Amino acid sequence: MSGFDEYAALIRELSTRQRGGERAIAAEAERRRxxxxxxxxxxxxxxxQGGHLDRLGEAIGTPMASVPEAQPAAPPGPGTGDGAIGGGAAAPGRSGVGAYPDGSVPTGDPAAELAVAGRLADEADRHGQETEALARRPVLLPTWSAPARAVAVYAGCALVGSLFMLIALVGSPLPVSGMDLVAALSCAGVPLMSFLAGQFVLARWGRPVLADAEAPAGRYVPLGFVICALVSPSLFCLYLILFRLLR
Structure with a gap:
């Protein structure tokens, strides 16, 4: 082989290596991007997620701690996997919190760390959605519909009011002598008190913690007034009849 042929072979080998190096550099740049x-x-x-947690905290009256502003992200570095601070998924601004406290990522592959951090973010999203769903349900009878909940609350308050009627009737010196003061107060005041109690219960525990500002309170005022006005006096009349039969 002549010297020129050797020189040409070396040039071809150098060109091949140069193209291979350029491809490696391009692949590394693409990986970093x-x-x-x-x-x-x-x-x-x-x-x-931080903003969502802040809104949930304000809705339930427990403001979350302020989250530091996000800094420009740097390419992730290798993590230790032993709970020490470091790695691409390390919690910023929180001392003592490592990238993976449970040691689930023993490797130092930045792509693997980023993938695990994404799965943790997915898990946080799921828990956040579950929390918001619970916050949008009332504390009182959460699985019931709003009308059924209102009927149950007003009926319960009317029943409690009828028990107060019974106590007042038993303590009255003239329980069956006609519509005396106790009877008048029972037929007028107790239904009103039952209605107001039902309004309070529905306003306090029948409304979701996280509700839209324009959403109705779900207190069903006409329905509640009718229930309390009918149930309590009807039970009072029943008590009068039972007292007269038992005399």
């Missing part, structure tokens, strides 16, 4: 994009997306998700 993918990691950076994943970090940016994860940062936006975490910021949105």
């Amino acid at each position: 993918g990691l950076q994009s994943g970090m940016d997306t994860l940062g936006r998700r975490l910021a949105a």
